[in-house]
Amino acid sequence: MSTVPERTEPTAAEQLSRNLAVAAVVALILLCLAWELWLAPTGRGTLALKVLPLLPAPLGLWRYRMYTYRWVALAIWLYVLEGLVRGTSESGPGQWLALGEVALSVVAFTACTAQIRQRLAAAKTA
Template structure:
């Protein structure tokens, strides 16, 4: 199995976890609003488009910043953000790995 395929699957699963974690953390009213910026990325992630994976990694940094701040600022009650924080880290890492590994897999080997 190709490494880019594993990174793609991990990113898609983590994206679903991030959306679920945001809804769990922010509740049924504000959770879907926080997920709105993620929705345009879903078709491109599903189709495996490198460009979408690139900008999704940048988008995930905003979520990482907010969730990490909430996690550290709230102390013991900040643990409710832990699933979304973990999912965000996996989305970011998966996006970067997918772009890098797919470019490596599509590059023809050098001929001597």
């Protein structure tokens, strides 16, 4: 009969990567909303809907849901691409906001990837 190892408390590295991931995703949501609704809106603000896929992410990240870390690590590249395109095609505040979007997206990706690698390594040794 095999026993499933009990979940231990997260390590300091896991907590750090989780906190970075949550902070980066929340900051990315706030940046995108502020960008499209107040700071440098394009059109009627309908581009603010781009944050909808990210809205459930902070809760799953906070609860250490591996599935959430995986899909965020994949989906975040859409925000990197948008930021790169708009950062090279816009001028003024839109360009700086796009570069901020890229920076936050890269931080979120790095934190999610670190969390995934740490958890897989821990599972491998258990």
